[in-house]
Each structure stands twice: as structure tokens, then as C-alpha cells.
Amino acid sequence: xxxxxxxxxxxxxxxxxxxxxxxxxxxxxxxxxxxxxxxxxxxxxxxxxxxxxxxxxxxxxxxxxx
Numbered sequence: 001x002x003x004x005x006x007x008x009x010x011x012x013x014x015x016x017x018x019x020x021x022x023x024x025x026x027x028x029x030x031x032x033x034x035x036x037x038x039x040x041x042x043x044x045x046x047x048x049x050x051x052x053x054x055x056x057x058x059x060x061x062x063x064x065x066x
Contacts, residue, residue, distance in 0.1 A: 015049055
């Protein structure tokens with residue numbers, strides 16, 4: 001597992017579309033690597049921001065339904 005983990009504030013900026021392209025790439029790459037800790041971070045941050053969060057058993061990344 002990578003030493004990089006997505007902080008809550010980074011994830012919230014990412015979900016609001018306020019993060020830089022470089023930060024977006026790092027977050028997406030990390031989420032695609034299936035880090036369970038960060039998958040939970042994205043679910044929590046998305047829920048706090050009012051997104052409906054769904055997860056499919058076979059999907060490596062949480063899908064956010066708008």
C-alpha cells in the first residue's frame with residue numbers, strides 16, 4: 001500500500017471540484033489502488049456533502065450518484 005493517504009480536507013476539496021489537477025491525479029490514482037482507508041474517507045466526505053453514495057461489490061472505487 002502507498003504511504004500517501006487522502007486527508008479529509010483533500011477529499012472534500014476534490015469532491016467540490018476545488019483541488020488542483022495534480023492533486024486530482026494523486027487522489028484518483030490512490031483510490032484506483034483500492035486503499036480501504038481512503039475508500040472510507042471518500043464515502044464519509046461524500047455523505048457529509050449530501051451525495052448519495054453507492055458501492056458495488058465488484059467495483060474498486062465508490063460510485064457517487066448525483
